Amino acid sequence: MSTIFNIDTSCGKQRGLLSVYTLHSIKKQPKTGYDLIAEIKEKTEGAWVPSKGTIYPLLHQMQKENLITIKQIGERSKHIFMITDEGKKILINVKKQGKQMQENFLKFNKLIAEIAGITHEEIIEQLIQIKKLSVYKSKLKNNEVKKILKSCIYDLNNIKEGQR
Numbered sequence: 695m696s697t698i699f700n701i702d703t704s705c706g707k708q709r710g711l712l713s714v715y716t717l718h719s720i721k722k723q724p725k726t727g728y729d730l731i732a733e734i735k736e737k738t739e740g741a742w743v744p745s746k747g748t749i750y751p752l753l754h755q756m757q758k759e760n761l762i763t764i765k766q767i768g769e770r771s772k773h774i775f776m777i778t779d780e781g782k783k784i785l786i787n788v789k790k791q792g793k794q795m796q797e798n799f800l801k802f803n804k805l806i807a808e809i810a811g812i813t814h815e816e817i818i819e820q821l822i823q824i825k826k827l828s829v830y831k832s833k834l835k836n837n838e839v840k841k842i843l844k845s846c847i848y849d850l851n852n853i854k855e856g857q858r
Contacts, residue, residue: 724776
């Protein structure tokens with residue numbers, strides 16, 4: 695069974711979020727460990743910056759498991775990694791579980807809201823529902839979903855302070 699940050703693979707082994715994201719990113723374009731650290735930092739707006747001591751052992755382990763391989767050795771002996779066919783198989787399986795992973799993650803919103811002291815349960819439930827529907831419907835009508843969400847943001851921004 696997958697947990698919030700661990701994802702089942704076809705071979706029954708769970709992979710962590712960092713491992714799966716690494717495969718995903720390297721599939722898009724071969725990268726160095728430094729490139730991965732910088733990319734994750736940018737995408738999480740600095741909220742998560744994996745250390746070198748996390749990334750490089752992970753890359754070496756993934757290399758041992760034949761999920762990635764060295765495409766080339768660049769300047770200053772930097773290893774540029776690319777995904778293997780075995781790594782692509784893992785990603786295909788993970789993508790099949792995408793909807794379930796999204797739903798699992800959304801279930802944690804209630805816990806986070808409680809810890810943070812956010813007491814507007816009905817609004818939180820509606821936001822979760824909007825997110826689920828937006829992700830699902832955007833696959834069918836992406837531009838229409840964007841238009842509706844932009845309108846919602848505009849309307850929320852225009853609520854005058856002090857009114858209830």
